[in-house]
Amino acid sequence: MKFLWFLLVPLMIFAQDPKVIPVTTQQPEQSKLYPIVIVGAGAAGTMAVKRAVLNNTEVLLFTGDKQDRKRSCGNWVKKVDNVPGLEKYKRPVLELRNEVLQELASGPLSSNLYVIEDSICSIEKQDDFFKLIDRSGRIYFAKYVVLATGIMKEQPLIQGSLRPILPFANNGSIGYCCICDGHRCLGKKTVVIGHTKTAASMALFLSKKYHPTSITILTNGHVPEFISEIAVLEAPIKEVVGNNVLSGFVLETGEYVEAEMGFVALGIRPNNQLALQLGAQLNASGLVITDEDGESSVPNLFVIGDLRANTLKQIYTAWQNAVDAIQAIDERL
Numbered sequence: 001m002k003f004l005w006f007l008l009v010p011l012m013i014f015a016q017d018p019k020v021i022p023v024t025t026q027q028p029e030q031s032k033l034y035p036i037v038i039v040g041a042g043a044a045g046t047m048a049v050k051r052a053v054l055n056n057t058e059v060l061l062f063t064g065d066k067q068d069r070k071r072s073c074g075n076w077v078k079k080v081d082n083v084p085g086l087e088k089y090k091r092p093v094l095e096l097r098n099e100v101l102q103e104l105a106s107g108p109l110s111s112n113l114y115v116i117e118d119s120i121c122s123i124e125k126q127d128d129f130f131k132l133i134d135r136s137g138r139i140y141f142a143k144y145v146v147l148a149t150g151i152m153k154e155q156p157l158i159q160g161s162l163r164p165i166l167p168f169a170n171n172g173s174i175g176y177c178c179i180c181d182g183h184r185c186l187g188k189k190t191v192v193i194g195h196t197k198t199a200a201s202m203a204l205f206l207s208k209k210y211h212p213t214s215i216t217i218l219t220n221g222h223v224p225e226f227i228s229e230i231a232v233l234e235a236p237i238k239e240v241v242g243n244n245v246l247s248g249f250v251l252e253t254g255e256y257v258e259a260e261m262g263f264v265a266l267g268i269r270p271n272n273q274l275a276l277q278l279g280a281q282l283n284a285s286g287l288v289i290t291d292e293d294g295e296s297s298v299p300n301l302f303v304i305g306d307l308r309a310n311t312l313k314q315i316y317t318a319w320q321n322a323v324d325a326i327q328a329i330d331e332r333l
């Protein structure tokens with residue numbers, strides 16, 4: 001399964017990646033010790049770089065390369081209607097990143113900002129600083145590292161492929177979290193795809209909270225790991241049906257399940273490779289355990305946003321984590 005994921009993720013081509021690095025910043029120097037390096041430029045990384053620059057601190061930001069950007073939740077977020085002010089954006093996380101970088105690069109503190117459109121693939125701690133290597137083989141040094149590499153949501157395989165679900169995730173008729181999109185199932189025929197207790201809890205929550213006209217759990221060929229009062233169909237999904245919006249699922253038994261809204265509850269894939277390289281303590285889901293400021297078990301390694309354990313996987317939580325971490329670092333600097 002793990003193997004399949006890494007094989008199939010690059011196929012996630014259902015949304016264009018808007019131009020990253022809309023700005024030219026100073027050329028980063030490889031021999032220099034940066035006070036702060038931020039890895040990841042989604043919701044958390046964007047807020048962190050803004051706070052650091054406003055604190056008049058030099059900061060080097062890695063946005064991630066195309067492949068890593070596609071492996072992050074922030075890349076796929078479309079309509080956000082649970083965060084004030086974000087309703088107007090078509091690709092909120094990406095558009096905000098561009099706006100923030102443009103504003104910082106043209107502002108009075110712009111000399112603090114360094115941005116590289118690449119991923120960090122290797123990190124190690126040497127005495128009291130970090131050595132980071134990007135995919136182009138360039139080496140950088142940092143006193144503090146802030147990891148904001150996020151997570152990805154597991155996707156259902158339909159006839160062995162992720163592709164059938166993606167257009168519907170893209171048009172908003174498939175959601176991944178109740179707190180973001182739960183309200184969209186109000187008065188609609190709804191399905192939840194998943195076989196674990198999380199899927200059962202999600203279905204129950206949606207049913208009680210938003211009273212969809214019907215709700216069914218599709219386990220997509222898996223044996224359910226729960227007992228539920230909600231209808232469960234175990235047959236593998238053969239086809240997702242709909243034109244611009246979702247209209248239903250055909251199962252391999254030939255049964256047709258009408259659905260206007262769907263939710264995927266299959267868990268997460270944390271982008272925790274760098275935290276693992278440093279030996280940071282993780283929880284059972286692979287998320288990094290931190291203190292209140294976001295510092296991990298590795299001194300001077302901070303983790304913010306979705307990758308941090310015990311946080312809501314939300315944009316505003318990522319922003320709060322980012323400010324907490326950068327302010328804690330600022331006090332030490």
Ligand SMILES: Cc1cc2nc3c(=O)[nH]c(=O)nc-3n(C[C@H](O)[C@H](O)[C@H](O)COP(=O)(O)OP(=O)(O)OC[C@H]3O[C@@H](n4cnc5c(N)ncnc54)[C@H](O)[C@@H]3O)c2cc1C
Binds near residue numbers: 039078180305318
């Ligand atoms: C479909 C969908 C809908 C959502 N809707 C909402 C909503 O309505 N409201 C809400 O509040 N939240 C919503 N979320 C959740 C929200 O997107 C996340 O909580 C938020 O983006 C987390 O921010 P982050 O910075 O931790 O991660 P992300 O925003 O995912 O950013 C991760 C960043 O890390 C970078 N990266 C990864 N690996 C590397 C590497 N090795 N080197 C350098 N960079 C790297 C990527 O390029 C990316 O820039 C939604 C999520 C999904 C998937």
